[in-house]
Amino acid sequence: MTTAYISHPACLGHQTGSDHPESPQRLYAIEDALISTGLMSLLKRTDAPRATREQLCRVHSPGYLDEIERHAPMSGLVTLDADTVMGPGSLEAAYRAAGAMVLGVEMVIHNEVETAFCGIRPPGHHAGRNSAMGFCIFNNLAVGAAHALAAGIDRVAIVDFDVHHGNGTESIFQADDRIMLCSVFQHPFYPYTPLVTDSRHIVHVPLNAGAYSDEFQQAVQNHLLPVLHRFRPELILVSAGFDSHFEDCMGQLNLLDSDYYWITREIMEVATHCAGGRVVSTLEGGYELHALGRAVVQHIRALMRI
Numbered sequence: 001m002t003t004a005y006i007s008h009p010a011c012l013g014h015q016t017g018s019d020h021p022e023s024p025q026r027l028y029a030i031e032d033a034l035i036s037t038g039l040m041s042l043l044k045r046t047d048a049p050r051a052t053r054e055q056l057c058r059v060h061s062p063g064y065l066d067e068i069e070r071h072a073p074m075s076g077l078v079t080l081d082a083d084t085v086m087g088p089g090s091l092e093a094a095y096r097a098a099g100a101m102v103l104g105v106e107m108v109i110h111n112e113v114e115t116a117f118c119g120i121r122p123p124g125h126h127a128g129r130n131s132a133m134g135f136c137i138f139n140n141l142a143v144g145a146a147h148a149l150a151a152g153i154d155r156v157a158i159v160d161f162d163v164h165h166g167n168g169t170e171s172i173f174q175a176d177d178r179i180m181l182c183s184v185f186q187h188p189f190y191p192y193t194p195l196v197t198d199s200r201h202i203v204h205v206p207l208n209a210g211a212y213s214d215e216f217q218q219a220v221q222n223h224l225l226p227v228l229h230r231f232r233p234e235l236i237l238v239s240a241g242f243d244s245h246f247e248d249c250m251g252q253l254n255l256l257d258s259d260y261y262w263i264t265r266e267i268m269e270v271a272t273h274c275a276g277g278r279v280v281s282t283l284e285g286g287y288e289l290h291a292l293g294r295a296v297v298q299h300i301r302a303l304m305r306i
């Protein structure tokens with residue numbers, strides 16, 4: 001069984017302005033690192049399709065889709081929120097980013113690959129049903145999770161290890177107990193999601209600013225993995241954010257390259273027990289280009305079981 005690397009050239013065409021951290025350079029850094037380590041030649045490289053309106057409307061309102069299409073500029077940049085911009089290539093990139101998750105889910109369900117990584121942008125986990133936020137236009141991972149449910153999967157677990165809480169994903173699935181959402185993130189920190197939740201299928205693992213690998217691994221071991229095991233997911237989706245790396249100035253956590261290998265191995269172990277090994281991961285944050293490339297290599301090595 002192999003691992004898919006799903007992306008699309010359109011994801012490089014999402015221009016955000018010269019000093020924006022969420023830049024096309026991020027995907028070049030990832031692909032350079034995968035090529036230089038020899039991993040790219042072992043991956044099943046596949047182009048992402050566009051997500052259809054039906055697939056997007058499982059998690060976004062039709063009115064929001066219309067609004068995003070209306071905002072898409074012919075030239076220059078428009079702002080959707082304080083941090084989120086759209087240029088002429090952004091709409092196509094957003095469709096392909098969401099479509100990558102749909103394809104990843106299809107590929108693992110049909111046993112074409114065991115695992116998949118979506119090397120896409122814009123990221124998605126802050127986008128809500130009716131809102132763009134924090135660099136995110138469509139909630140790519142949520143579109144993938146909803147597709148899995150529509151395809152007959154009964155229990156989908158989401159693991160989010162971005163330094164920021166995935167508030168968009170949580171708001172979309174808060175009333176859906178077919179989805180288990182486990183997030184480890186810096187707290188208190190953007191987007192300042194309240195930690196109180198009545199939902200047993202939503203698990204918050206907050207870490208203080210300055211936390212190191214041992215605190216991260218202990219928190220994940222004690223508070224995230226047991227819940228994930230008990231849920232017995234049939235499929236695991238990962239919001240893979242690498243802005244929790246110690247070199248990344250976007251957050252104040254101090255994770256090492258090897259922590260991304262470690263948590264991915266732990267996720268793979270649960271997937272092997274309950275989900276036939278099926279894991280689909282998608283890029284969220286990660287803005288220090290050298291650290292991003294190295295950390296993604298470690299994440300993908302674990303997805304490939306090497």
Ligand SMILES: [Zn+2]
Pocket residue numbers: 162163164241243284285286
């Ligand atoms: Zn982030």
